[in-house]
Amino acid sequence: MRLAAFTALCLGIAVEILILWEQSGADAGAPTSRFATPMLSTERLLIGVLFAIAMVLIAIFELSPLKTQQAYMGQWIIDGIFTILGLFLFYYGIVHPKLLPRINEHAALSVHTTVMVGFILNPAFQTEAWIIALVLAPPTLVLLYMGLSYRPLAPLLKAGVYLWYLICLLALTLQNDFSMLTQPVTTPIALSEAFIVGAAGVFLLLHGLFLVRFLLIVSTVILPRNWRYIKLAMPRLFSDEQVPRWQVLVLQAGLAGILVFNKQLDLASNITLVNVLVLAIVHGTSLLNEKSRTTSHY
Amino acid sequence: MIIGVLIGLIILLANYGEHRQFVQRLETEGLETQGSVDFASPEYGWAHMDYVDADGEARSGVLDMHYYDPELWQTLTPDTSVPLRYLPWHIPGSDRVILAEHFAEVQAYHGYLAPDLLGLVGICWLVVILKPQFLYVGLIDAEELFKEGLPS
Numbered sequence: 001m002r003l004a005a006f007t008a009l010c011l012g013i014a015v016e017i018l019i020l021w022e023q024s025g026a027d028a029g030a031p032t033s034r035f036a037t038p039m040l041s042t043e044r045l046l047i048g049v050l051f052a053i054a055m056v057l058i059a060i061f062e063l064s065p066l067k068t069q070q071a072y073m074g075q076w077i078i079d080g081i082f083t084i085l086g087l088f089l090f091y092y093g094i095v096h097p098k099l100l101p102r103i104n105e106h107a108a109l110s111v112h113t114t115v116m117v118g119f120i121l122n123p124a125f126q127t128e129a130w131i132i133a134l135v136l137a138p139p140t141l142v143l144l145y146m147g148l149s150y151r152p153l154a155p156l157l158k159a160g161v162y163l164w165y166l167i168c169l170l171a172l173t174l175q176n177d178f179s180m181l182t183q184p185v186t187t188p189i190a191l192s193e194a195f196i197v198g199a200a201g202v203f204l205l206l207h208g209l210f211l212v213r214f215l216l217i218v219s220t221v222i223l224p225r226n227w228r229y230i231k232l233a234m235p236r237l238f239s240d241e242q243v244p245r246w247q248v249l250v251l252q253a254g255l256a257g258i259l260v261f262n263k264q265l266d267l268a269s270n271i272t273l274v275n276v277l278v279l280a281i282v283h284g285t286s287l288l289n290e291k292s293r294t295t296s297h298y
Numbered sequence: 299m300i301i302g303v304l305i306g307l308i309i310l311l312a313n314y315g316e317h318r319q320f321v322q323r324l325e326t327e328g329l330e331t332q333g334s335v336d337f338a339s340p341e342y343g344w345a346h347m348d349y350v351d352a353d354g355e356a357r358s359g360v361l362d363m364h365y366y367d368p369e370l371w372q373t374l375t376p377d378t379s380v381p382l383r384y385l386p387w388h389i390p391g392s393d394r395v396i397l398a399e400h401f402a403e404v405q406a407y408h409g410y411l412a413p414d415l416l417g418l419v420g421i422c423w424l425v426v427i428l429k430p431q432f433l434y435v436g437l438i439d440a441e442e443l444f445k446e447g448l449p450s
Binding site: 094095096097098212213216217219220222223226229233236237 | 300301303304307423426427428430431433434435436437438439442443
């Protein structure tokens, strides 16, 4: 891809990591106070600075002879950047899952709805669309029931829902085309698209790596004595925040509506929109959790 | 142990993906011709085959014998003529050929699920089930997690 697009991609990666970092601080623990948490956190300040630097770099690349220069894996500097990123994702995806945002059953349902509708509308799966819908109907009904119920889920159920959420994200990862990173691309990529690929790529790969660990975690429940660990671990990954039923239904209809509307008008690529919606759902849930915790503290 | 399972799963998936891709290419792009045995290496499980492709070019390819019944070795003496299925030169994997009459055995092959690798994954998984504490590092407070002592 062009250097300008690569800069946008790196900006997307950095912004997503900083957002996850900021949210992990809020998720980790103690109730935040409006005095202890400044309006402009270090992460938000850094995001602003990075945006400014990226804009300058993009302008330089676009207005100079470097405009046609391609950046892809195989060049030592790009390999270096992705090696560091790979190690970072490996550490925070497998070893210390600090960056994973907390979700609830509504976020899991919304991600499921978005990925499922995205799957059905994906031109590559047009002939199998009704089979996909049929296969995904049972999990949809179960998740919908959980999402509409105000009763907090049992830890083992939470683990099951969280595993399904990770599987949905894996399905989304497999639909994404990351080949623009590994080879020179002849068709120009929009800066916004490169930014979204960067942000979504980090988010999806982080969760994809954690899926391996979480699969092992879930597999250990075959011994009942291991259930207590799930009970202790799930509050770190899953919140009991409840949302009014009408909001859950409106959100699901809205998400499906946006994707169908986009498909009809062909405004943006289906997969890009699914990426954006999934990021918005998960970060939105994390923000709402934080807000609700701050409010309940006072 | 997590890393052991991860590496084992990656290798298994890579083996599976490589085999599936090869079979799919043979199904969609594969061509058939008559080939002859150049030389065979039973101890390593492969034979070197010569054939002429659809463009009239003389080519050679490796015949992996792991797919087939071991008794087939006895029929593959040098210069024996056998029907082969091969890939055009521009398709990845075109350096390999298979026995056309035994394509079904290649399609049904599951030897990539190497027993030693499955064993390694199984042992790692068993250890993880019996001593799962390390799976929860970062998710549960260390004091709570290891209050019964470090797993030995």
